[in-house]
Amino acid sequence: MEHSALIKSYRWLVFGLAAFFCVYSVVSSEWDGFGGPFRYLTVWALFMSTFVAARVLMISYDISDNRFDGFSSATAVVNLMVVFLFWRLYFADSASVTKDGTLQVWWREYYMHGVGAVLMWIDAFLINRVFTRIISGLCWLMSTVVGYLLWAEWVIGPLNDTPTGTVTSGLPYPFLNNLDLSGRMEFYITNVVVAVVVFAVFCALAWGLRRVGIRHG
Helix, strand or coil: CCCCHHHHHHHHHHHHHHHHHHHHHHHHCCCCCCCHHHHCHHHHHHHHHHHHHHHHHHHHCCCCCCCCHHHHHHHHHHHHHHHHHHHHHHHHCHHHCCCCCCCCCHHHHHHHHHHHHHHHHHHHHHHCCCCCCHHHHHHHHHHHHHHHHHHHHHHHHHHCCCCECCCCECCCCHHHHHCCHHHHHHHHHHHHHHHHHHHHHHHHHHHHHHHHCCCCC
């Protein structure tokens, strides 16, 4: 069933912004280190959100009825992890997640670590109504999080010389290079657990919204 003009317009806005920032991230980022912008979980979340935005647009025009519910659910959680981790670390020590401790392109940072996630959540919870395929969503979430951690530790770190820290170098975020392997493992495991808890909370929230029966169309 085709959606209303309002929902279509909203989804075009979300997709347009996401696609723009995908292109901007690829074009404007430094590629002197291996992996370029794909060293960062933020960019993984951005491309995941762009894929989801494209899919829901296709649903709105009856081009496809494949909701990719599990992938969309995982994307919503990864977005929250990006927003929470970035701002928590930034306010604790801005140099731990930025090159020189400042937001160099403020409007990009606010979109990448806030606005884009909120726009995706609005669709996920109120329009597309994801979090109905719990096992699939959890599998996608674990695959993404663990996949990124392995990418950072086994590929990005060994193939890059910067940023440098007190313990190691090459890991994508400066603060990681100040932690030994056991410290990093503790950080990673903690965040995997947090991701699962957030997933459970999002599932409960989605269930509550479905029970309320907020209409859309």
